[in-house]
Amino acid sequence: MKIPNSVNVYRRKIMRFITKNVGSSQTEPKFDANTQVNIKKILIIRPNHRLGNQLLLTPIVQEVINTFPNCEIDLFVKGGVAYPVFENYKQISTIFQLPKKPFNHLFKYVKCWILIKRKHYDLVINGDKNSSSGRLLTQISTGDYKVFGDVNDTIKLKYTDYEHIAKYPVYNLRHYLTKLGFSDNRSEVPTLNIKLNESEIQKGKKLLKDIVKNDKQTICIYTNATGNKCYSENWWHTFYTRLKNEFENDFNIIEMLPIENISKINFKATHFYSKDIREMGAIIKNTSIFIAADNGVMHLASASLTPTIGFFSVTNENIYKPYGNGSMALNTNTTTIDDWITEINKILR
Missing domain, CATH: 3.40.50.2000 (Glycogen Phosphorylase B;)
Known part of the structure; x- marks a missing residue:
């Protein structure tokens, strides 16, 4: 029921x-x-x-x-x-x-x-x-x-x-x-970590190589999200077009598909699909940057220790933003596409 x-x-x-x-x-x-x-x-x-x-x-x-x-x-x-x-x-x-x-x-x-x-x-x-x-x-x-x-x-x-x-x-x-007598710990808070082992990382590297078929660094995007966190197809098409214009000559751009096997850019990018959480994380680990709206796969990318950019429009980035490993949150209500490209470029170059 x-x-x-x-x-x-x-x-x-x-x-x-x-x-x-x-x-x-x-x-x-x-x-x-x-x-x-x-x-x-x-x-x-x-x-x-x-x-x-x-x-x-x-x-x-x-x-x-x-x-x-x-x-x-x-x-x-x-x-x-x-x-x-x-x-x-x-x-x-x-x-x-x-x-x-x-x-x-x-x-x-x-x-x-x-x-x-x-x-x-x-x-x-x-x-x-x-x-x-x-x-x-x-x-x-x-x-x-x-x-x-x-x-x-x-x-x-x-x-x-x-x-x-x-x-x-x-x-x-x-x-x-x-309060129990332990010393005050002021070290950095641990990042999210799915603890991929070397065997998983190498398998992810091979899977990524089979997808892109070259040795260039790779940008990975994920265009899905739940509810009103999900950006429209027009929004993603605009962003993807700009991303291609800025980076396609030097980087691969691939899309990770959600479990529903849908794409907000109509499958225009080279894409891959997996239901295996650890396999997904291992592939992401071998990319140079992961870009997505606020969602669980964004956190998976962060837990794979890959620089992650999270787009936020309705949820509070102070509560959910990716952190560590060069990751950051971008509030799309207060920033522009030029700002996004600038931050992506800082991470990649």
Whole structure:
């Protein structure tokens, strides 16, 4: 049974209202020199099925591993993309995977919650402060220390980029740990990372070579996105034409097709199609720049450690922009096509 989108909107609003104060009574831990803090078993919660949101979880997973190298991590997620995203994270022990449509798989949904409740964790981290189910699960889980995800005012004053959905969980954890006696970590927040291995990268290199059939560097574009984040065919045709005029002599320009196998430029560029997330990432890894609107594949490109340009028009780039590896966000409401070409040229040349 398909739940109407309008019903889901109201359901989310009601759940957020009900759970907004869950964890608010949680006081910050107090440091006790006589108490040994031993954190080995960790639960990270992010019950969202979208590819982008799974990839945006990778920085907090890396932060936990960097802080506790000998830890064992359980993930509580939703949908089927977590396995390929975290395949090469050896510290991850178990992935509790909620069904994408819980109302259709109520037994499996409840079973996941019961399994979590039965386990004991040294540390529980809610990866999204706006997730109602994430807050509830953090509350009911059995853990010595719990980070619910609310952004502390101290963090807001200290970091200008605290809004970013992949960064604030890291800042929250660092702040929380200082209350347990850990030193203040001011290093750069880890970038998104799907952790491609050398074999995957070499396979991606061969696949790309088979596509372009030359040794020039490659620009990769992705013209699809969900809902109103998706730019029109006219917009993409205008941009693609300008891109060709500026760079076609020196660079290949290819298009990665979405799972729907559609193209906003009517397949005018050399294109390729894959449903394999890691294969897609490996091909992107071997390109010089990836250009797309705000969407999950944009985050996949960023997680493949390729310079990524994300076009934003309706979503807040401060929350979702690609970062690291020379990546950047461009708000198309306040910039022009000349600005976009200038930034692309800086990365390429």
